[in-house]
Amino acid sequence: MPTILRLNGYRFFFYSRENDGPPHIHVEFADKLAKYWLEPVELASSQRVRAHELGGVRRLVVEHRTDFLKAWYEHFSSED
Structure with a gap:
């Protein structure tokens, strides 16, 4: 279960x-x-x-999306 980012109490x-x-x-x-x-x-x-929390979470996902995608493809390409 790779943790990609910890930020302000959030774990991605x-x-x-x-x-x-x-x-x-x-x-x-x-x-x-x-x-x-x-x-x-x-x-x-x-x-x-809560619905009002989802907007803030989504903004963080959008902000770090490139890093998340890079980690995704690096991790799963190494499993082959």
Whole structure:
């Protein structure tokens, strides 16, 4: 479960064996979870995240999207 970024209480990560779908990132903060597709950035799912919090999380995903995609492709290309 590689952690790609920790920022202001948010942890951005993906699961090592989760490359059967499109690139995405999981975000964990406190007891809340969200999953965002990266191409394009779109909310895939969320648990216990209030609607007003999702906008801020999405902005962080958009801001760091290039790094997340780079980490995704580097990690999953090394598993072949």
